[in-house]
Amino acid sequence: MSTESLFQTHLVLGYVAWLLCFGAYILPWLKSMDRIKAHRAIATLHSFRFFGLVFILPGVVGAHLPASFATFAAYGDLATGLLAMLALMTIRIARVFWLFVVIFNLAGMADLILDYYHAIQAGLPAQAEELGAAYAIPIIYVPLLMITHVFALYLLVRPQLSEAQAIAGQPRTSSNAPSS
Numbered sequence: 001m002s003t004e005s006l007f008q009t010h011l012v013l014g015y016v017a018w019l020l021c022f023g024a025y026i027l028p029w030l031k032s033m034d035r036i037k038a039h040r041a042i043a044t045l046h047s048f049r050f051f052g053l054v055f056i057l058p059g060v061v062g063a064h065l066p067a068s069f070a071t072f073a074a075y076g077d078l079a080t081g082l083l084a085m086l087a088l089m090t091i092r093i094a095r096v097f098w099l100f101v102v103i104f105n106l107a108g109m110a111d112l113i114l115d116y117y118h119a120i121q122a123g124l125p126a127q128a129e130e131l132g133a134a135y136a137i138p139i140i141y142v143p144l145l146m147i148t149h150v151f152a153l154y155l156l157v158r159p160q161l162s163e164a165q166a167i168a169g170q171p172r173t174s175s176n177a178p179s180s
Helices: 003-031 035-056 067-089 094-121 124-157 163-168
Strands: none
Touching: 003 035, 003 124, 035 067, 035 094, 035 124, 067 094, 094 124
C-alpha cells in the first residue's frame, strides 16, 4: 500500500472511529448537560490545540514537511486554542463567552478545512511520513476536533426549549420547533 493510501485510510477510519465513539458516549453525555456546560466541555477540548505548534518543531516533524501546510496548521491551531481558552476564561460574562464560543468554533472549523486544502495542495498525503511524531494529530485528534465543532455549531443554531417548557415537559410550539 502506498503512503498516500495508508494516510487516506487512516484518516477515514479516524473519522469512523470517532463518529462511533461520539455517537455512543460523547453525544449522550453532552446532551445531558445544559448548553453552557456542553460548550464549556467542547472549549476545554479545543483549548489544547496549542499542541498544533509541533508542526513547526524541528525533530518532531520531518525536515521536508511542506511549510505551506505546517505553518498555517500550527498557527491556526494556536489561534483556535487561545480563542477556546478565552471562552473558558469569560464563562461568567455571558455575552463575551458566547461571542468567543462562536468565534473559536468558526475559526477552528475554518482552520481545519483550510489545513485539509493546504495538505492536498502540498501533496502531504503522499509524503505523510514527514509528519513524523505528529502523524497522530490528523489521524486521531483532528477528526474529534471537527466532529465537536460541527456539534457545537449545531447547538448554537438549533432552537432551544424555553426553561418553563423543558421543566413542564411540554412539546415545542411551532415557533421553536425545528424545521425539516
